[in-house]
Amino acid sequence: MVMIKMRKSILQIDGSVGEGGGQVLRTSLALSIVTGQGFSITNIRAGRKKPGLMRQHLACVHAARAICKAEVSGDELNSGEVQFIPAATGAMAGEYSFVVGSAGSTSLVLQTILPPLLMARGKSVVTIEGGTHNPTAPPFPFLDEVFVPLLRQMGAEVDIEMERPGFAPAGGGLIRATIWGKGTLGEFKLHERGEIELITAAAVCAGGLSGGIAQRELQSIAKRLTINPENMTHIMLDECICQGNFVAVRIKSQNVFEMFTAVGELDKKAETVANECVNEVREYLLSGVPVGSHLSDQILLPLALCRGGSFIAGTPTAHTRTNLQVIQTFLPGRICAEPLENGRWKISASAFQSVENSL
Numbered sequence: 001m002v003m004i005k006m007r008k009s010i011l012q013i014d015g016s017v018g019e020g021g022g023q024v025l026r027t028s029l030a031l032s033i034v035t036g037q038g039f040s041i042t043n044i045r046a047g048r049k050k051p052g053l054m055r056q057h058l059a060c061v062h063a064a065r066a067i068c069k070a071e072v073s074g075d076e077l078n079s080g081e082v083q084f085i086p087a088a089t090g091a092m093a094g095e096y097s098f099v100v101g102s103a104g105s106t107s108l109v110l111q112t113i114l115p116p117l118l119m120a121r122g123k124s125v126v127t128i129e130g131g132t133h134n135p136t137a138p139p140f141p142f143l144d145e146v147f148v149p150l151l152r153q154m155g156a157e158v159d160i161e162m163e164r165p166g167f168a169p170a171g172g173g174l175i176r177a178t179i180w181g182k183g184t185l186g187e188f189k190l191h192e193r194g195e196i197e198l199i200t201a202a203a204v205c206a207g208g209l210s211g212g213i214a215q216r217e218l219q220s221i222a223k224r225l226t227i228n229p230e231n232m233t234h235i236m237l238d239e240c241i242c243q244g245n246f247v248a249v250r251i252k253s254q255n256v257f258e259m260f261t262a263v264g265e266l267d268k269k270a271e272t273v274a275n276e277c278v279n280e281v282r283e284y285l286l287s288g289v290p291v292g293s294h295l296s297d298q299i300l301l302p303l304a305l306c307r308g309g310s311f312i313a314g315t316p317t318a319h320t321r322t323n324l325q326v327i328q329t330f331l332p333g334r335i336c337a338e339p340l341e342n343g344r345w346k347i348s349a350s351a352f353q354s355v356e357n358s359l
Helices: 023-035 055-068 106-119 140-153 211-224 270-287 293-298 300-305 318-330
Strands: 010-014 039-042 071-073 082-085 095-099 121-130 157-164 173-182 188-190 196-206 232-237 244-253 257-263 309-313 335-339 345-349
Touching: 010 023, 010 318, 023 039, 023 055, 023 082, 023 106, 023 300, 023 318, 055 082, 055 095, 055 106, 055 121, 106 121, 106 140, 106 157, 106 173, 106 300, 140 157, 140 188, 140 244, 140 257, 140 293, 196 211, 211 232, 211 244, 211 270, 244 270, 257 270, 270 293, 293 300, 293 309, 293 318, 300 309, 300 318, 300 335, 300 345, 318 335
Parallel strands: 010 039, 095 121, 188 309, 196 232
Antiparallel strands: 039 082, 071 082, 121 173, 157 173, 196 244, 244 257, 309 345, 335 345
């Protein structure tokens, strides 16, 4: 359980709970802005080899502070504790620009401030510089093709684009999001995947990396998945400031579009990268659920802020369970998960209503 208690209207959150990663901080920042509830978090990322705030987590804190003029303390590299008190105005639409300062994930920074800006009123334009294809974060194509389309199903108006890709260790990628905040999100329901209509695979090499790596990855994918050769693509990106590699398998079903990815790393074989991706694809195909494990975790927060709804996924991962607990901390009773048959789970949320600032 997330360990919290009330003290002078500030929620006390233990960042080491659950999987003990940065998601506890990011979800807390987003919901703090939406609800007006300040919080103090300790033991930030205690479950990681290098605990405390890394550059991308610090960028999330600073981005959250900027959109709501929050009072913040502890916002420095390697800090294990942060206090965040949002202004009574909540998120303010506007133009914002953030730099991660490393190859840290631009996607995670965007996902931190996107929900509050959707709940604000007015147009916002956000640019973020850093990494766009990270091993432990949703890559930009996933946001663009999977995550944002589901937000649109909730009535959100969001457009995102990648001006240039960025891989570790140099980063240098740039994404831009245009957000039309309406102060609300509509109902959402996704219970059935429907028939699978198309499966495609792509392997990307960037910054002059040998195209032979992508060919080996596609060959490995073809050995384990039935994909027509014409639906397998090798892409070269020359505009990166450093070398990078990325594979993606896209699954178009009747009711949902999913994507599974893996990012190449130094000294990791092409075949290993491909197999990591295929393992997730095969698990998803066998499960029969519409929402994969990564997507399940990422749409929890928008679901909790919409006018109610539910989706069906597989057994919740540690990330998902932790995220559910943090959401319940800020929005008690709003969202729940219940087991169904054959490893299927239903995650439901009651209708969200704006929470008055109680500070």
